[in-house]
Amino acid sequence: MTLLDFARGPGLQAAWLILIAGTAWRIIGVLLLRQRLHLAEPRTGIAGQARGAVTTVFTRFIPRRTFWPRIRVSVILSVVFHLGLVIIVLGGAPHIQVIQQFTGLTWPGLPKGVIVLVSGLTLASMIVMLLRRMFHPVMRLLSTADDYISWVTVFLPLLSGILLSGETIASYRTLLALHVLSVELLMIWFPFGKLMHAKLAFYSRAAMGINFSRKGAAT
Amino acid sequence: MTDVTKAMHGFVADFGPTAALAMESCVHCGRCAEACQFYVQTSDPRYTPIHKIAPFRQAYERQVGPFAFVYRLLGLAPKVTVEELTNWQELIYDSCNMCGRCSLICPMGIDIADLVEKARHGMFEAGLVPADFLGALDEKEHATGSPFGLTTPGLEGLLHDIGKQFGVVMHVDERSADIVPTVSSIDLKTYPGSMAAIAKILNHMGTSWTFRTDGFDADNVSLTAGDRAGQRKTTLGIVNAAKACGAKTLLMPECGHSFTEIRWEAANVFGEPLPFRVLHITELLAEGIADGRIRVNKAPQSATYHDACQLSRRGGATAAPRVILQALGVELHELEDSGDTNWCCGGGGGVALIKRAQPLRDQAFQIKQRQIEATGTATVYTSCSGCRQTLDHGGKAVGWTKTVSSLLELVADNLKD
Numbered sequence: 346m347t348l349l350d351f352a353r354g355p356g357l358q359a360a361w362l363i364l365i366a367g368t369a370w371r372i373i374g375v376l377l378l379r380q381r382l383h384l385a386e387p388r389t390g391i392a393g394q395a396r397g398a399v400t401t402v403f404t405r406f407i408p409r410r411t412f413w414p415r416i417r418v419s420v421i422l423s424v425v426f427h428l429g430l431v432i433i434v435l436g437g438a439p440h441i442q443v444i445q446q447f448t449g450l451t452w453p454g455l456p457k458g459v460i461v462l463v464s465g466l467t468l469a470s471m472i473v474m475l476l477r478r479m480f481h482p483v484m485r486l487l488s489t490a491d492d493y494i495s496w497v498t499v500f501l502p503l504l505s506g507i508l509l510s511g512e513t514i515a516s517y518r519t520l521l522a523l524h525v526l527s528v529e530l531l532m533i534w535f536p537f538g539k540l541m542h543a544k545l546a547f548y549s550r551a552a553m554g555i556n557f558s559r560k561g562a563a564t
Numbered sequence: 565m566t567d568v569t570k571a572m573h574g575f576v577a578d579f580g581p582t583a584a585l586a587m588e589s590c591v592h593c594g595r596c597a598e599a600c601q602f603y604v605q606t607s608d609p610r611y612t613p614i615h616k617i618a619p620f621r622q623a624y625e626r627q628v629g630p631f632a633f634v635y636r637l638l639g640l641a642p643k644v645t646v647e648e649l650t651n652w653q654e655l656i657y658d659s660c661n662m663c664g665r666c667s668l669i670c671p672m673g674i675d676i677a678d679l680v681e682k683a684r685h686g687m688f689e690a691g692l693v694p695a696d697f698l699g700a701l702d703e704k705e706h707a708t709g710s711p712f713g714l715t716t717p718g719l720e721g722l723l724h725d726i727g728k729q730f731g732v733v734m735h736v737d738e739r740s741a742d743i744v745p746t747v748s749s750i751d752l753k754t755y756p757g758s759m760a761a762i763a764k765i766l767n768h769m770g771t772s773w774t775f776r777t778d779g780f781d782a783d784n785v786s787l788t789a790g791d792r793a794g795q796r797k798t799t800l801g802i803v804n805a806a807k808a809c810g811a812k813t814l815l816m817p818e819c820g821h822s823f824t825e826i827r828w829e830a831a832n833v834f835g836e837p838l839p840f841r842v843l844h845i846t847e848l849l850a851e852g853i854a855d856g857r858i859r860v861n862k863a864p865q866s867a868t869y870h871d872a873c874q875l876s877r878r879g880g881a882t883a884a885p886r887v888i889l890q891a892l893g894v895e896l897h898e899l900e901d902s903g904d905t906n907w908c909c910g911g912g913g914g915v916a917l918i919k920r921a922q923p924l925r926d927q928a929f930q931i932k933q934r935q936i937e938a939t940g941t942a943t944v945y946t947s948c949s950g951c952r953q954t955l956d957h958g959g960k961a962v963g964w965t966k967t968v969s970s971l972l973e974l975v976a977d978n979l980k981d
Contacts, residue, residue, distance in 0.1 A: 374630025375584040384831035386841070388880050405671050408595070411905045412669050415598035423593070423671075482609040483594035492592055537631065542591050542672060549589040550673035552582040560828060561880030563668065563904035 349518050352525035360529035367536025368544065375548075388561030397558025398551035404564065405550045422470050422477070429467030430499075433460060433506070457510065464507050471500055491538040498534045501527035567690040568646055572623040574689030574790075575682050579628055586679055587624045589672040590614055596666035596676055601907055601928040602659040613666035613676045616655040619644040620683045649690055656683050657694050658921035661912035661928075662788070662821075663873040668905065677878070680913075684790025693789045698917040701785045706794035709801055711749050711785045716777040722752070723759070723775055730760030733767055738774035744811040745775060745845075746782035746802055746826075748819040750949040758818060758949060761976035762845065768979045769857045779805025782822035788914025799825060799833045811840045818845055818972050820874030820912060820948045827879065844875055846947045849975050850884035853891045859980040862893035868939040869896060869971075870932065870955065871906040872948030885947050885971055892978060897939040899932075907931045909946075911954030929958035936966060945971045 346354070389397065408420060434440050438454030445451040454460075475496055478484045505524040508514060515523075535541060557564040597603040597612040609615070626632055626641040635641040664677040684693075693699040701711040708715060714722070720736050727734035735741065743766060751758040766773040779802040786794030803826075806814040816823045827842045843851070852858030869885055876882040882903045889896050901907055910928035915921050932955065936944055944966055946952050955968040 371588070371630045375588055376581050378579060378581045378584050378628070381578060381580045381582075382832060383828075384834070384837050385828045386831075386837060401673060405673050408669055408671070409905060411901055412595075412599060415604070416595050416669070419593060419595055478592075481594065482607075483597045483603070483612050484592065486609045486615060487592040487594055487612060489592070539591050542589055545585060545589040546672050549582075549585040552585055553667070553673035553675055556582065556675065557880075560878070562876075562878060563882075 347518070347522070349522040349525070352522045352529065356526060356529050360532040364532040364535055368541070371536050371541060372544065372548070383559065387559040389558045394555045394558045397554035397564050399554070401554030401557075401564040402547055402550045405546075418477075422474050425466055425470040426474065429463050429470065430503075432463045433467065433503075436460060436463075437506075461507070461510060464503065464510075468500075468503055468507065471496065471503065494534060495538045495540050498527075498531040498538075498540070502531055567692075568644055568649060571649055571686035571690035571692070572620075572627060572644065573686075574792075575620045575623055575686030576628050577685065578682065579624070582675075583679060583682065584624070584628065586672075586674040586676075587621055587629065589674055590621075591672060593671065595669050595671065596674075599665040599669040601661070601663075601665075601910065601931050602924060605927040605930060606924075610655060611659050613660070613680075614674070616652070616660055617676070617679045617683045619648050619652055620679070620686060623686075646690075649687065649692055653687065653692050653694060656680060656687055657698065658915060658918050658924060661873065661908040661910070661915055663908035663912050664878045665873070665905070665907065668877065681787075681790070684788070685792055686790070688790035688792070693791070694918045694920070696919045698785065698789050698914050701917055702789035702791050702794055705781075705783070705785045705798060706791060709798060710781045711783055712753065714749075714752065714781070719777045719780060723777075726756045726759055727763065730757060730764075732760050732763045734763050735766075735772075735774040737777055738772075738809065740810045741772045741774040742811065743771055743773040743813045743815055743848075744779075744806040744809060744840075745773065745815040746780060746817055746822070747775075748817045748822060748949045749781050749783040749785075750819070750953055751817060752781075754953060755949055755970065757973055758970055761970070761973045762815070762817070764976045764979065765849070765852075765858065765972075768859075769852060771857075774809060776805035776809065778808075779803070782816055782819060782826060784822050784825045785914065785917065787821055787825050788917070795825065796833050799830045802826060803830050803834050803838060807839055813841045813843055813848070814838070815848055816842065816844045818947045818949050818952070818970055820872035820879070820950060821914075823879055823881075824874040844879070844881055844884070844947070845972050846875065846884040846888065847881050849972065850887040853888060858975070860891055860975060861978045861980055863974060863978045864893045864895070865943065866895045866897060866941045867943040867945055868899055868936055868941045869902070870899070870909060870936070870944050870946040870951055871903055872946065872951050873906065873908050873912055875947060876906060877904045885945070888971060888975060889945070892974065894945075894974075897941050899935040900938060901935060907935070909948075909951040909954040910958060911950055916950060916954050916957075925954070926958060926961055929954065929961075933958065933962060933964075943967045943969055945969050945974060947971045 436455035437460045505527045509520040509524045554564045602611040622641045625635045662677040667675045704713045705711040823844045910925045
């Protein structure tokens with residue numbers, strides 16, 4: 346069995362298993378906690394609270410104007426990074442092929458030059474984010490091993506993907522195997538660290554939307 | 565149980581999915597620091613809001629979280645020590661107003677202010693409430709129902725004295741009434757005119773109303789101290805007194821945290837929906853002006869308005885004071901950050917009651933000072949006696965010529981005959 350065979354076979358199966366089971370365990374573990382009752386008369390009914398939940402999921406992507414001057418760098422880096430990842434994953438032709446294999450869905454990919462440019466920007470944003478985490482007093486204080494492990498598990502697929510697209514330092518098969526393995530590493534770490542915010546953010550934003558809509562307060 | 569075990573138990577006791585989601589979702593981005601007046605004014609990273617609950621997050625990971633068994637097995641979340649908790653006292657009490665500005669900036673939608681409130685439950689259980697004065701006031705409130713130990717006979721006399729002093733008829737301990745107003749102990753001590761103003765307005769409305777000396781002081785210092793039993797006792801005292809006289813409306817005074825407690829938490833404490841409405845006085849004024857029960861003269865002037873966090877951002881009553889100011893013909897110059905994004909006065913969340921926190925509080929106050937001065941107005945209105953007192957003290961410290969006034973009293977002074 347070659348490295349690529351392992352990556353595409355048992356490696357991928359194990360990664361999926363850990364990803365799905367770990368994610369389900371974490372989300373169910375939280376949602377099964379005893380829910381507090383809210384008996385106060387709400388200002389907004391169920392429909393309004395549901396609207397608040399959906400709205401808050403989207404409005405929290407971009408902070409309120411008044412906060413911008415103090416968090417501009419953080420927001421720009423975050424937008425470049427997240428948007429970059431979305432473009433690479435959903436716009437890169439090889440990724441679309443993989444998605445098609447699993448789901449049957451397909452769409453036109455972006456030109457390779459665009460993906461390379463976006464990959465470069467995303468990589469750069471990650472490096473700046475790492476430096477900020479290491480040297481910004483607040484972020485340094487808050488940071489745990491999870492922050493650095495999560496950074497590595499996202500950085501490696503990005504880096505190996507860029508190397509793969511250029512086929513520069515090794516053969517295509519070797520680079521592909523490394524790329525797939527790095528993605529599997531990300532999948533394995535996903536349920537245990539802060540990468541889970543990709544799912545949890547929707548839940549926690551919605552919870553805030555419901556709680557504050559009920560009070561008729563800003564969400 | 566050791567103090568630390570009690571603290572952790574107190575923290576996780578009422579943990580539900582929402583609080584757990586908050587614990588699970590943080591990405592350590594640090595943006596909450598930029599919304600916190602204590603960090604903004606000092607640049608001390610320890611004042612980063614989410615950092616203030618760090619030991620309690622550790623407790624959550626160890627005891628409640630979905631992977632708690634892994635954390636315990638691998639020793640990833642060691643037990644919190646008494647020393648750690650003691651070191652965190654300043655962060656949980658002195659440097660958090662529970663104003664919720666951090667909750668508004670958080671990209672994950674984490675209500676950090678709510679987590680701090682839970683952390684205070686833990687600190688109380690561990691006996692780590694700052695004694696001077698918050699802890700002492702809480703003890704007094706827990707024992708007597710009033711942070712200043714005012715007893716029923718004393719209150720009755722005091723209210724009638726205030727009535728005489730301000731020339732208004734006071735209704736006290738009547739058997740039944742449609743509206744039962746409560747007061748803040750700050751009003752009792754410092755702003756008695758505020759209580760006279762409530763009486764004057766309710767008399768003007770021609771409604772039946774009464775103060776109840778058995779459920780009177782809405783201050784609820786226990787809430788800010790983290791004393792759940794005291795909080796419950798104070799809340800139930802007020803609710804039961806209003807219920808006993810068949811109130812249709814329980815009226816909260818110009819106070820922020822007491823409004824939050826009674827409006828949003830009292831029913832949960834009571835165990836069922838309350839048999840009456842709960843309104844902040846500002847809401848009653850806005851409602852009364854809108855439906856004609858309160859008729860006011862114009863009081864033209866330029867002024868600014870300071871929002872009480874618990875009334876606006878955390879309470880959903882941001883519009884009410886603006887309706888009142890407009891009806892009075894006040895030319896309102898909004899602060900740079902007003903309404904839902906306002907900055908706390910610096911004293912909220914019991915910080916005003918912690919003696920040693922004064923230098924930090926004064927630093928926090930500077931934001932409000934700058935923004936008020938930028939409006940160029942001479943008068944600041946507010947709808948919270950706690951804010952009013954903090955602004956008064958802060959202004960005094962910097963030699964201010966600004967007048968800090970009560971919106972309630974402004975209405976009472978301008979009622980049509």
